[in-house]
Amino acid sequence: MEAWVTKFDFAWSWMGLGIAMVFFVLLFFTDLLRSDLNKPRWQDAGWFAWVAAPMYMLHQFEEYALYYDVKTLHHPFADMICQKIGYGPYPECPIPVQHYWLVNIILWFMAMLGAWKFYKTNPMVALAPYGLILANGLLHIGGWLSSGNSIYYYVSGGTMTSIALFIPVTILMIRACLKWKVMSGWAITATLVAGLIGHLILFGAYASLDAGGVVALYTFDFLAMTSPLLLAWIASKWLLKPKNSSTATANKNIAARDTRH
Template sequence: MDDLLRDWPFFGLALALVLIVWLALPRPAAAPPRWRDPAWVLPLLWPMYLLHQFEEHGIDLLGRRYAFLADLCATLGYAGDLARCPADEATMCAVNVGGCQIAFVTAVVFRRRNPLVVACAWGIPLVNGLLHIAGSLSPPAYRPGLFTSVVLFLPLTLWMLRTVVRAGVVRPAQCVWVVVTGVLAHATLMASLLLVARGLVSRDAMLAINVLNGLLPLAIGLWASRGGAVRPLPAEGDSSQRTRMA
């Protein structure tokens, strides 16, 4: 069990490579170009975040193993005191292997029937990336996860938003829900850790909260798209798809 709590980023890296191969498979002739097709761009969320998790919890750019936990504990006020920190390896596993993967599987399942659900899930890397960048500015220093935040999270999230809006499957006004989802997901994580530190909730309850946190994009996306406010994407290979994405 202890090995799983520390080695899961390596399994995630392998899964990321499989997903990248899947996304690179040949497409039907009627399909629009990949980078203009929301059904192709939206699932990039999953392998992108797995690569980020490997930088955070696998091996970062300085060659450190599992470096993000100490960084998070320092943010919570427990610098150099991992024994008292409310976050531990089980917490990182619950958040990243539990909650995040629920959100990302949902992204693949809903990419055609409700693109807004998937766009909301992209709020997680958007806010996460901004937090990584802000945390590395004062004092200026590399922190685990910074590289993928800069080269993957921000540019790909902006491209995703451009793609879904131009395709007409998400309205510009609905993009606010992407930000709301990311903020609430991170606020839930931090609040649960602070409540554990103050003895107001149990550690097991905190772990469960952060696994269930993965359902937040689904809940917000479905609520924001109630009443048919989102147009689904056509099936892959639909001859009308290229015209709609043009």
Template structure:
């Protein structure tokens, strides 16, 4: 799971990507399993209420939409990004776009509404610190610049915009279920595609520098000159 065993795993982007996939598993359980308040499958009800549907049972948000989002953007993209991290660390970095923006998608409504929403706890405790640390490691150890960091933020925003935009288009009968699901599958590749397009295929970088500078070996001291 670690690309470079010479350093601590917390400075290895491949290991951090696998950790992010694991964090998303816990996040999905809080959303679609049992929430922090003990409610089962609470996320869909919250989403339906946000869209103006009071009854989650009759809410037209399809289960296939939620499944397509989670499987494509997390499991397919997550595994692919982690496996590519050794040779293409910028691809691995692009995976953090979705959890980073998703964290604020939970935090901002919680602050405005002053109440818990399904997924908030894992977003604050797992997503936010892990994503910020991964960005710091990408800058410090892998030499990622402002352009790469900006693309991570942009990609996360675009993924969520496409996600919600396509759902609203479906609810207004502009598109059918099959196009809605297909859009989510393609949308999962958006962060990596943006990174590749922005760097013109130069997503493979030279071997990263060590996490801590290595001191040059000291020259042996000359023995003191003896008096004749």
């Protein structure tokens, strides 16, 4: 079992890279993941919903795979997290390496589920992962700027994709939503805040380890990655107008007019 854990700990971020490459071919060289062929990709909010998962996979590859230590068979980035929250580096750190797989792989599935199942009915849910993306990107960039380290240093892992992808793509997504009235400004804000709350819950996962052990840690991991979609869905009940509300109103007016005649 231990040998399998070690192998998968090395492999999962490479698996993500492979999946991301397939997604990027579909995103940029086919129309399969576009929701409106009358708009350019960069103005299609439904297309951005599909971008979230592979973009995060590239980010995770930078965080973990690029700096993997083949001598010690572990990720220095995980050591850094352990030290920041008061534990020593591995093998002394009590955070199981499965935690990193769980958090990231659940995020892949949540982002893909949102894009596939919810964009046409609820764009707030479909785009909720961008709150996690924005929060994580700003955290990486702020940490790098305050540390004085090189952007290529393992502690800064994730900063390059944050600068090149996370921030600009989030801005383009917001622009597309506002330009085509996919969501109001308040709805976009609530969508991003839902992801931010998920990121805060993830911080709580580390605190839960001492109190409840690995079961509590894994429970918080699951809540952190699923809560953005759930919170966005709840907020959408107040902030998202039914897409066909104006059409329905027009039809009612026509029906009433016909009845009078």
